[in-house]
Amino acid sequence: MHIVTGATGFVGSHLLADLLSDPDTAEVYALCRPTEELSARQRLLDAIAGANRDLPVGAVERLVVLEADVTRPLCGVSPERITRGGDSCVFWHLGASLQWRKGRRDETFDTNVAGTRHALELADRAAADLFVYVSTAYTCGSLGGDIPEALHRPASFNNAYEESKCAAEHLVAGFGGPRSLILRPSIIVGSSTDYSASGSYTGLYGYISELRRFNEMIGDSTDTVRLSTNRDTRLSFIAVDHVVQDMRSIVLAELKAPQQTVYHVTGESECYVGEILDYMLKLFGLQDRILTDAETIQDPTPLERFFEKRVEFFVQYTRTEKRFVRSTSPGRSVLINELAKYIDAEVIL
Incomplete structure (x- = not known):
């Protein structure tokens, strides 16, 4: 039982x-x-x-x-x-x-x-x-x-x-x-059978939600924001x-x-932060609006401070790579091409 x-x-x-x-x-x-x-x-x-x-x-x-x-x-x-x-x-x-x-x-x-x-x-x-x-x-x-x-x-x-x-x-x-x-x-x-979120609203899906809100907020503005990340970190x-x-x-x-x-x-750490962000930003048409190659930002603009606050929880995990040792059989890897299917399934909703 x-x-x-x-x-x-x-x-x-x-x-x-x-x-x-x-x-x-x-x-x-x-x-x-x-x-x-x-x-x-x-x-x-x-x-x-x-x-x-x-x-x-x-x-x-x-x-x-x-x-x-x-x-x-x-x-x-x-x-x-x-x-x-x-x-x-x-x-x-x-x-x-x-x-x-x-x-x-x-x-x-x-x-x-x-x-x-x-x-x-x-x-x-x-x-x-x-x-x-x-x-x-x-x-x-x-x-x-x-x-x-x-x-x-x-x-x-x-x-x-x-x-x-x-x-x-x-x-x-x-x-x-x-x-x-x-x-x-x-x-x-979400589920590996259909790539749907299947009830999740956090993690990857929480980040997608923040990008969606930011995209709606800035509208036709031409402002850009720098986002402090380590593009070479694997998740x-x-x-x-x-x-x-x-x-x-x-x-x-x-x-x-x-x-x-x-x-x-855990799964194997196979997906690079840079690849993930590039894919999501392109889907939202934000690839020229959010710049992800800045590891530190000395003089953030008000818009950058606002965006950083919105995604604070998520970007914390993009700066330091963690490789989780498994004593059981190796975790099933989620490669970037498969992760893209999970992202697509959420973005098209």
Whole structure:
């Protein structure tokens, strides 16, 4: 059986759909917070639909919905409501806040650190065999070069989101409850089957949205902006369905024979920042308006400061290359020609 938090999110919805599609999976308990407009169950069903997954007949009957809130003790769930079957119990914790600005730091830590503690305590009370914390490869913060599958203590972080996820990793590793795994995806794009975003609005898609807004804002203006980047930096992309496949494979192997605690769930670093930006800017007709060959800008114009602020989160990752070491089989590479298909699928919407 499986217990899942964050199942209405991008990766969580794909994981939930995959678990329910597996005939060998027993019950799947999904913890979800209802809204004023939608019940918890309807939110989960909408998330599965957003993941573009057609479930087998009867699959949803194995979905057990528990109204929950990760910011509350035990996620607001009575452990007695979770009935253990005869198979192993895996607790997947994907519930997280993606807020990254300094002004939202307390909110981010409340969800990502305190929320993880609440999930750990619930997993312990529910007698889970394995607690799986889905983190991010970027808990390495300011570190560059080869990034090991180990807990990090970087000198600094790019944002509060990275910092909170790193703090949560240390919490998971030091918790005295069920055995734990920390899985770290890199930059996740949509489905490899049709290249659609499949429910994502962050990462690559967040950058595309900012370019779209900027293009609409400047209109017929002839102003140009310089963008500080390192065009030779390579980025690691991985399709969401490959993330789910890799995570489930790692969990299955660890249930059979424990090996380690931290795993990178990443693609090879194959796409150069310069190539990615050139392709996206050309699609929006911005290739002569946004100049990407400036590593530092000493005297930014008001428009440059505005644009830099809008894309601050994204450009932080274009300046220092990180190569994520994998102990499992090499990640499936997303080359620039394939990444272009993901970009095209979003831009034409």
